[in-house]
Amino acid sequence: MQKLVLLGDEAIAQGAIDGGISGFYAYPGTPSTEVMEYAQRSKEAQQKGIKNTWSANEKTAMESALGMSYAGKRAMVQMKHVGLNVAADAFVNASITGVNGGLIVVSADDPSMHSSQNEQDSRFYGDFAMIPMLEPSNQQEAYDMAHVGFELSEKFNVPVLLRITTRLAHSRSGVKRMEQLEQLKGSLPKDPRQFVLLPAIARKNYKKLLNIQPALMEASENSKYNKYLDGNDKTIGIIACGIAYNYLMENFPNGCPYPIIKLSQYPIPKSYVERLYNDCDEILVLEDGYPIVEEKLRGFLNTGKTVNGRLNGKLPRDGELNPNLVAKSLGINIIEGNNSPEMVMGRPPSLCAGCGHRDMYNALNEAIKPYGEGRVFADIGCYTLGALAPFNAINSCVDMGASITMAIGAADAGLVPAVAVIGDSTFTHSGMTGLLDAVIRNSPITVIISDNSTTGMTGGQDSHALGRIPEICKGLGVDPEHIKIINPLKKYHEENTKIIADELAHHGVSVVIPQRECIQTAARRKRAARKN
């Protein structure tokens, strides 16, 4: 069979395509973006008519995927870990509705926060929703799990959570393909009220979910992705979750002497853990993310055998794992290279030369000076880099859409004027409802929607906001007199500064839209045009 070299994200997309998927749903977010990008590039996906359009946000994506499942076809929704917070309402309730066509939820966690604002562990969500979870250790497993995950979902009538971390998402390796399955024909749920979560039905469905828990445990016990690998040295028993297995084996090129549970399907297979616990003097838990398995093993009182891991300092409490940290936790001495000399300076990311956000911040900084510092609430995107020198322009970055709503609260507290800075794609993701709040309250805030006509930070995906922002603002009730479109270029600096200053002085909701295409997207578009 043909062998492909794929990123972990791409392996998931290819696995789903070969596993009979009918629709991908997602909002871009590092490190999950490449699943959808691959699905959009794939000729096979096009030939098979597989849906692959970005959604406005993770919640709408999750719900659309659930709708496809309702209609009896296989669907996948992909997001970064914090995206699962946005989708959580739909996600948790999807475990109560159950599925019709197989449904896989891919959540890509980012331990060490390479490109995120926290390192939350999606396995908590899987636990919370009481659904099966898959955590691949390599690209091949990522492919396989996406392929067979639909069947698992259909067998137990629940969504399946496929959890990966940055390192697997963005690392390439060879992947062998499995059989290519046809898409399902589509069918209505057998029980017409399955998806109607009225309390009486929800209670019945919830009981069903509770009742299948032993079967989910049995599936984990029999899963080919979970392995008990015995070893002669019983001083330590190791539980290695997902990609942590690789970091462990890297340290034992000739085989590991200790018994290992290679854990890639949850719930945690109980009989494996019982055996390891009974056979070994101490337990070591290796997991990339939060100490979830470790916490369960210790229990609240921690009165049993010693369980080593992130909670007792054998491994760092935060940050991603690597082969050296795992070696250290096992008392293996790796001789590291020399330290890098002190002259090596940090090279933080920065806004590109020529980026419109730069001109926006220059104008905003000047216009806001008379009011004093500490009143600019920003959002998630390239423009968050406005926090760094030379701009030092923003005072918050919390979650998608929080700029507008935090400005409302701060203005309520007397910080007037308050300013929100939000990108075009973030605005249609989660900013519109906040702007409606501002209109209803007539909050004295100025909302700057810095429109670069793309989803920039994640690599230039289509923005739902393209060409629609002024109309959306009008539709939400912003006074058209106070919707101003400006061109963020150096030569218009004075004019732009004055427009922003005037809107800051307005005691009500203003929207200023600096509009200039992302230079990266523009360059890509020009290159593509030249090729054609």
Place this chain on the structure above:
Amino acid sequence: MKTDIILAGVGGQGILTIAACIGLAAVEKNLHLKQAEVHGMSQRGGDVQSHLRISDQEIFSDLIPKGHADIILSVEPMEALRYLPFLSKTGYVITNTVPFNNIPNYPDLDDLNKQIEALPNKIAINADKIAKDIGSSRSSNIVMLGAASSFLKIKIEDLENALHQMFDRKGEEIVNMNIKALHAGKDAAAELMK
């Protein structure tokens, strides 16, 4: 046979093109490959690195352990030094000498060159100049690939084939330019190894 390579540079300098070329050549030869990349936030002018591992045996970790890299291949001199903790005691630093200065506190160039000179195993070449001299100033990353080629345990012909695969759709001229850059880098490194 196992080769662990840290590729280093600044976002946009083309280290992923180097990685892709080596990766293609390795896969054609049925070698195992793992290549971890950086996507997202740090691509915007920040430091970027890629861990590239090739072996005839199964490879476990996507990350190279510190102290294990056979080669640090860098398209920028300060970035070459950033990853020294990954380099094995017998490993080589192969770097471009032309700085990419986009920070206010970039080190003094003489000090930087002295640091590189003091490394026990290094090949430092002006890849930008070499690329310019052969009339292909945008191929300095491929010049660096050429400089590292004799350390890769992959034949130069296999790298050429990989360049064909990558650039054929852009036309013969681009392919030939890159192959020329590959050889120019190889020759420059050979000169230093004499």
